[in-house]
Amino acid sequence: MAHPAPDNSKRATFLRRSASTLGLWALVSAAFASRLAWAYVGLVAILAIIATLEYFRMLKGAGVKCFPRFGMLLAAVYSGVLYWMLLGAPGAAGIGMVGADGSATTRVVNPDAGVPFWFDGAAFFLAIAGPFILQLRHPIRGLEPLHAVAANLLGFVYIAFLFNFAARVVFAVPGTGEVPGGMLLLWLLAVTKFTDMGAYITGSLIGRRKMIPHVSPGKTWEGFGGAIFFALLAGGGLYALCKDDMPNFATGLHVLGGWPQVIVLSIVMALLAVIGDLAESVVKRSLGAKDSGTMLPGIGGSLDLIDSLCFTAPALYFYLKWMTP
C-alpha cells in the first residue's frame, strides 16, 4: 500500500476541483431554474458531444486506429434527433413542470412517446455497419480492423447512448404529479455527484487504505465508505424534503415502497457511480491519458465529469421504466 500523495498538491487539486464543481452546479441550477427543457437538454447535448470528442482524441493520442469523423457525426446526429424527439413529445416542454398558469400542455402526459425503439436500434445498427463499411477501404493489418470497429462502437454506446439517459430520465415517467421528471433528475444528479464528492472529500481527509491502485491510485476504502454515506444523505434528504413531488418512488415496487426503496436505490446508485468512475479510469489508463481533457480545472474534461452519470442515469431510467409499465 503506497503512501498518499503530498498534502500540498492534494490541497490545490481539492480547491480547483471544488471551484469547478460549484461553477457546474451553478450552471445546472440555472438551466434547471429556467424551466426550459431545451436549456437543460442542450447542456446534456454539449457535454455528450465534447466527451465523444475527448474519447476519439484519446484514441488518436494512443495510436488506436478508428473512424473519428464518423463517430462524431453519429453521436451528434443521434443526440440531435433524440432531443428533437424528446422535446417534440406531447407536453415535454418545461421539463415536465406545470406552468405558472397550471396549463396541462406543459405536463408530460405521454412519456417517451416521441422516441420509438427503431430509432435507438437503427443507431446501433449504424454504429456497427458504418465502421465496417469504412474499414473496407483500408488494408487488413492483423487485429487492427476488429479493434477499430469495436473502439468506434464502444465510443457510441458508452458516451452518446449511456449519457443521454441523463436527458431521457426527465421524460421517463408520466406527469401525474407536479414535477415528477424534474425531481427525479435532481435526485439523480444529487446522489451521483454527492457520491463523487463524498468519495473525494472523505478520501482526501482520512483516506489511507488503497482500494484499487492499479486502476485509480487515489481511490481508498475510506473514500468508498464516504461515497455511500454521502449518497444516502443526498438521496434520503431530498426524498424527505420533496417526498410529495416524487410519486414514482412512493408507488414503486410492492415490496419496496417509499423509504426502503430510496435507501436501496441510493446505495445502488452510489455503487454504480463508483464503478462508472473506475470504468473511465480503465479507459484513460489504457489509453495513457491522465484526464480526458482540460476543459474543467481540477476535474479534467467533460468525460471526467460525466463518467458516473454514464452508469447511474441509464440504471435509474431502466428501473423507473421497469417499475411503471
Place this chain on the structure above:
Amino acid sequence: MAHPAPDNSKRATFLRRSASTLGLWALVSAAFASRLAWAYVGLVAILAIIATLEYFRMLKGAGVKCFPRFGMLLAAVYSGVLYWMLLGAPGAAGIGMVGADGSATTRVVNPDAGVPFWFDGAAFFLAIAGPFILQLRHPIRGLEPLHAVAANLLGFVYIAFLFNFAARVVFAVPGTGEVPGGMLLLWLLAVTKFTDMGAYITGSLIGRRKMIPHVSPGKTWEGFGGAIFFALLAGGGLYALCKDDMPNFATGLHVLGGWPQVIVLSIVMALLAVIGDLAESVVKRSLGAKDSGTMLPGIGGSLDLIDSLCFTAPALYFYLKWMTP
C-alpha cells in the same frame, strides 16, 4: 487482378455449399411449416448462441483478451428473455398465422407488446458495465483493457442484438392480414439468401474482375451483379405471388407503395447482404480465421451462415417499424 482459383476446388466447394444450403432450407421450411413460433424462434436462438461461441473462439484463437464466459451468458440470457417476451406477447403463438379454426388468438394483435425498450437498453448497459467490472480485477496492460471491453461489446451487438431481429421481424407488424409476419420473414430470408446464392453462383460461373481482394478474394463484380439480379428475382417474385399476404408492402410510404417499394427494398437488402458478408470477412481476416466454424460443410460455421442476415434483418425491421407507426 489475380486469376480465379483452380476449377476443381471451386467445384467441390460449390457442391458442398449447395448441399448445406439445401439442408438448411429444409430445416427452415420444417420449422416454418410447423406453424409453431417456438420452433422457428428456437432455430434463431440456437444459431445466435453458436455464432457467439464461434466469435469468442476466434478471439481466443487470435490471442485477443476478452470475457467469453460473460459474453456467452449475456447472449444466452438476452436471447432467452427476448424469446420469452416475444412468445408471451398477445397472439404471438403460430408466428402470426391464423389457426385452422381461424381463431383470433393466433393472430399478432399487439406487435412487440412484450418487449419494452428498457429490456434492450439494460442489455446494452450490461454489455458495457459487465466487461468493465470484470476488467477491474486484471492489470492494465496498455491498450488491452480497452480492446477487451470493446471486443465483448462488439460480439453482443453484432451477433446477439443484430441477428435476433430475424426473430423480431415476425412480430414487427400488426396482424391485420392473414400471415403478415410470416410472409415478411419468408421474403427476408429469400432475398438475403438469394443474394448470397446469386453472388456465389454468378461469381463461380463467370466471375473475373475482383471486387475487394484484400478482404474477400473470392468476390467479383460479376458476382455482385448476380447478387442484385437474384435479389430482385426473389423479392419481386415472392411479392408477385403473395402480394395479398403482404399488406405492409402495399400500404407503405406514400411515395413508394407497392412495386417501386419492393424493387428499392430488394436492392437495398441485396446491398446490405453483401456488406454483411464483407463485414464478417473483415472480422475473420482480422482474427486470422478462414471460416467462423466447421459446423456446416462448404459454408463454415453458424456466423458464416447468418452474416448477411445480421445486416438485412434489422434493417427490414426498422424500416417496417418506421413505416407503420
